[in-house]
Amino acid sequence: MEPEVNNVSKEGEVEVNVALVGAGSMGRVHADAYRHLQDAQLVAVVDSDVQRGQAFADGWGVAWYPSLRACLATKAVDVVDICTPTAFHPALALEAFSAGLHVICEKPIALTVEEAMRMIDAARRAGVHFYVAHVVRFFPEYEEARRQIQSGRLGQVGTARLLRGGAAPQGWQGWYADPALSGTVITDLMIHDFDFLAWTLGPVGRVFAKGARRHGAAVEHAFVSLRMQNGAMALVEGTWAYPEGFRTAFEFAGTLGVLQYASDGDASLKIVRRSSPSDPLVTHVESPIDVNPYQRELQHFLACMRGAEAPRVKPEDALYALRVSLAAWESLRRGEPVEVTT
């Protein structure tokens, strides 16, 4: 079975030492979440960029290492948390597995099915925990939607529409826009909705995709049609082509009802302020939540490592979502519908 980690904190809970790889925006989100968790502590950050890595390490009061190898050689680590561009996930995960360490990895699991399968296989052989951070499963509005759908309240779901996107994300050396590093909008962004649909409505039958480009050669806006094996049809729209912001929305329509959500509409707090007529207008809009989804997700993964909870996201689920996104790319290339294989 999987080895339990045996550092015990003052509270009597198992405390795990986490090395974070990738001092970018997702790295910051994870580091912030660990600060709120009782049973884990961030002990190191790994980033090949000296300045960025050092600044991050200083900011979070942890040690910086230029490579995972260097980190593991000197630091006692239980969990490796991978927040790098997707293309680097497989090598880092395999390195952690071969050192007998648990891995939490940002989504997508990898950019190819072969790499993802190698990762899953390596984790199994090493007897360690492996979690892929499909965080949408921890967003309360999505969790609640799934609960409503599975309760039968909507009857049989016939049509679903999901939107996700906004302005193009800015990352390390523009990696999000590079198909070889991120898989761009269809693999990096829309994979959230592919995963949510499969989690909620079951396996996908066929997909058909269309992509739009504004200026360059990269697809920045995509429509993916999914025909689920249960007969439901879904449109997933993903975009990095809006001029600003980030929004998500969904609708599920069934024989007994319709369920809708739009992030634009859920701001439960809005503050508008201007001290004097010559000052700029300050607007603050917020949908506050006590424990943010990333924190809940990492807390859950740590609880799974302790054996206290059953994993909500299995690596095979992450592989499946990747397969859907790759089928969408294949559809885009071939101009035909593509069956999703397992």
Added chain:
Amino acid sequence: MNPIQVGILGVAHMHAVTYAALLGEMSGVQLAVIADEDEVRGRELAARFNSRWEKDYQTALSFPLDAVIVASENSRHREMAMAALEARLPVLCEKPLATRVEDAEAMVAESERRGVVLATAFPMRHSLPIRRLYDYLQTGALGRIVALNGTNRGQNPGGWFIRPELSGGGAVLDHTVHVIDLMRWYTGSEVVEVYAEIGTMHRECPVDDMGLLMLEFENGVVAAHDPSWSRPRQAFPTWGDVTLEVLGTEGVAWVDAFGQRLLAFDETIGKMQYVPWGDNADHGMLQDFLRVVREGGTPAATGKDGLEAVRVALAAYESARAQKPVRLSYNR
């Protein structure tokens, strides 16, 4: 100036009642005759709108008419529109223009051959929010259009709408044509590829009630469209919607044709309802048609526009049957 004498041929489509009511409120126009094979329905409407009823539309065409509105079952549009065009009467035909491409083509050809106007009832071209966005797009401020995402969701109307021999199809035919027309209008381009998923959510329905179209236009614009009859009859606050997202190279716009509404919380019906207050698009469409009847010229949506929308909707069925995209070609 004598009032324009209008005849309505067929009132099977519920829009016929709307048109009759609107014509009744307009000056310079008279609803001379309502032709419908259903005597009870025909007499009732004729009495209500101070008009006359005739069972046979051919008899109605012998009235001294200036124009005709065809609002019969979809599969009967062709014979009625052709008869009116032969009588040299301008026709406003309910959508979809026809249930087969060859029927729509014959109607357009007849209109062109005789030089008599054939207009398609696409009132959304007269929706003010929709027009405003069209005008905005014309300024170029949104750059070049690259993607469109539309919805025209509604409720299953039942009746002849779900009898394929009369309707020609279900939700996909009924609710694709409006938005395809808007997409063609906005892009100034024709659809060259259609892929569709089509299905039926309620087993008892003999036609499709849900669909998802994926489209490509000649100028490279890609689009998605949802024509499903997916709004719950009892619980939903309105009949449905017409919405469009337009992604341009310089920005994005969203238009909701029925977004101007009050929310009414009505204890007597036990649910919340939308109460629309925006300008009436049907009114604009009828005014446009009457203008053409009076002064000549071209209606906002022609028979050709109706034909092209039908072509796309029917290609969606073909695609769903074949489970592959269908290419459309145009002889120009």
